[in-house]
Amino acid sequence: MNSKKFLFSLAIVLALVLSACAGATPTTQPQAPAQADTQAPAASQGEVTITVWDYYGEATPVKPLVEPFMKEYPNIKIKYEALDWDTTLEKLNVVMTGGTPPDVATVDMTWLPHFAALGAFSDLKPLSGGQLNGVAWQDAYTPGALSAITYNDQIVAALYDFDVYALYYRADLFEQKGLQPPKTWDELVTVAKQVAEGDKYLYEWDPDTFHGSQWIYENGGQLLSPDNTQVVFNSPEAVDAIQFYTDLLLKEKVAINWTTDQGERIQGLKDGRIAMFSDGPYNMGIMKSAAPEMAGQWKVALHPYSKQPGSYLGGTGLVIPSTSQQKEAAWKFIEYAMRMENQVGVFTYAGAAPALTAALESPEVNIEDPYFGGQKAFAVFLETMKTAKPFPYVRSWNDIDEAFTNAMQEVSLGQKSVKDALDEAAATSTDALNK
C-alpha cells in the first residue's frame, strides 16, 4: 500500500512536469491537423487565418492593405505583425528551424541567396499558375528583376520594391561651380576635386559589397563566374575597379570613409560632409522625411562608370515560407499586394520604388519630384535597373559577402594592397563555395 501511494505521488509529479514541458513546445502539435486544411477543398469552406510579417516600420505600404484585403476575401483573416529588419531576419532563422512560420513575409532580397539555397521559400510558379494578376511573370518584371526572384527555375519571391544604386549629388553646389554630374569615372575625379572643400563636400566611400560590386560591374568585372562556381572578384578588371575606388579615398582624398562611427548618413548630408553618394531609391523617402529642409538641393543621376553601367539589384520580396500551411490564401494576399493600385502605395507610403515596371511608369509614381528639383527621379533608377543584377544565389553567399566586405575594410585602412586583399578574400570565398 505504501509503495502504491509513492507511485501515485510520483505519477502526479511526472504528469505535472510533462504537461509543463508539452506546453513549452507547441509547435509540433498544431502542424499535424493543419496539414489537412491545405488540401484545397477544405480550405475554401472555412475561414483561414494567415500571418503576415512586415519589416517596413512606420511608413509601411503593407499594413494599409490588410483591411481592404479582408473585405474582399471575407474568408481569409490576416494576423498582421509589425517587425523591423533585424528582428525579421532573426525570427525567420528561428522559425525555419522549428517554430510557427508566417504565411507571408517581407524579406530583403540580399537574404534570398541564403534562404533560397536552403529551400526555405515556396515556389510561387505553381501557386500563381504562371501569372501575376493576369500578366506572365516575365512580362511583369524587367529581366534583371526576374533573375533576382528566380532560383533553380523556381520563383521564390514576388519582388515588391526594388533597390539599385544611382548617384545622389548636391545639385546646388554643382550649379554654383558650373559642373555637370559626372558620366565616367575620370569625370567623377575631376568633379569631386572641384566640389570638395577640405573635409567637406566629399564623395561617400562605403566598405561593403553593395558599393564594391557596383564599381566592379562598371569596369566589366563580376563577383562570381556566370555559373556561380568560381570566385572572380580578384580578376584584373575587378582589382582595377576597387583600386580606382580606393584611390578616391586614399590618393585623391575626395572621399570620406563612412564607417559606422561617422554616425547616420543623414547627419553627414546635413552638415555638408557628403556631397555625393551612391544608394537606392528608398533613400529618397528617408531624405524627404529626415531632411525636409534640403529640398531642392539634391538630384539623382546614373552612377558614373568606366565601361558599362552596373549596380546590384535588391529590394523587398514577398515570400511564402515552405513550411506555411496556408499557401493558397498567402498567395492571394501577395497577388493583392502586387496589384497596380497597391504597388503604387510602395511609393506613396514608403517613398520607395515599386518593382513592377508598369507601376514605375505610372503617372502616380513617375512624377516631377519637387524635392529633387523637379526631376523625374524614378526614371533614373528604372534605367539603372535595366543593367543591374542580383547577388549570386549560392548557399555560402553570407561568407563571400563577409570576406569581400572585410577586404574592402582592409584596403580602406591601408593594411593591404587591393590585389592582396582581394586575392585573400577570393581564397576564403572559394573555400566557402566548395564546402
Added chain:
Amino acid sequence: MTSEQITIGKSGAPPGARPRWLKFIRKYYIAYLFIAVPLLSMIAFLYIPMIISFWWSLNDYSGLQAARFIGLGNYIELLTHDKVFTKSLVNTTLFVLMGMGIGPTLGLLTALLLNQKARFQTLFRTAYFLPVMTSLVVVATIWVMLYNQNGLFNTILVDLGLSRVGWLSDPRYSLFSVVIASVWQGFGFETVVFLAALQSIPKEFYEAAMIDGAGAMQRFWYITLPSLRPVIVFVYIIGIIGSYQVFDQVYVMTSGGPVYSTSTIVYYLFTKFRDLRLGYASAIAYILFAILVIFSYLQMRLSRER
C-alpha cells in the same frame, strides 16, 4: 494527504527483507518529490538540450535540411582552418586579460578609498554601482556616441589640436575601446563585493598590527590582502566566466569589426547561428564550454589551497 504521509514516515516497513536504499527512499520520499520538480525541469530544459546540441556539433546541420554526420569535422575545421575563429579566440582572451587586469584592480582601489571614513560615502557607493544596474546595451550605446568621429573624445582631441582617432573604426584601438566601456560598466560590482569583504575584516587585526609598528603598506600586504583572498578568487571566477562570454557590447558597438578586430567567441557563434550553421555553432559552444570548465577547475583548485 499530508497527514497520511507523516504516518507513512513513522510506521515504516519492518526491517530486514528489503534493501537499504529502498528504505532510505521510503523515509525521505517527500523530499525526493520536491527535488524531482526542479530536477526534471533541469533535465528537460538544460541537460537534454545540451546533449542534443552536442549531437548537432558532430553534424553538418542547418535545421532545414537533414543532418549529415561528420564526426569531429566541425571541431577540426574550427581549430585548424578557421582563421576567424582563431582570431575570435585570441580577441576574447585579450579581452579577458585586459578586463580582468583592469577591472578588479580598479574595483579594489575604489573599495579601499570608499572604505575610508569620508563624506558622502553612500553617495559614492551608489554612483559606482549604478552602471552595474544599467542595461549593458544602454551603456554600450552611450559609449558608441562617446567614441564617434564627432563624439566627446574626438571633440576634446580636436580642441587640443590633435587629430581624430577611430576608436571603434580603427582595428588597432577597437578591442581596447570595447574593454574600457566594459570595465566602466562592470567594476562597480567588484567595488561593492570588495567593500563588503573589507568591512568584515576584524578591526582588532589592524589595531594589533599598529601596536606592533606595522606601516600602512605592511597592514595592506599582511592583513587586508590575505583576508580578501577568497573574495578575490570569487571575483576572478565570476569575472573570467562572464568575460569569456562577452557578446552584448560587441554586438552593439562594433558587430565584430572592423576586420574581425573585435570578433569574440560568442559573437562568432552568433553569426554562425544566424547563417543557420547550427552544427558549426554548437561546436563553437562546446569549445567555449571546455575552456570555461578548465578555468573553473583551476580556480576551484586554487581556492582550496591553504
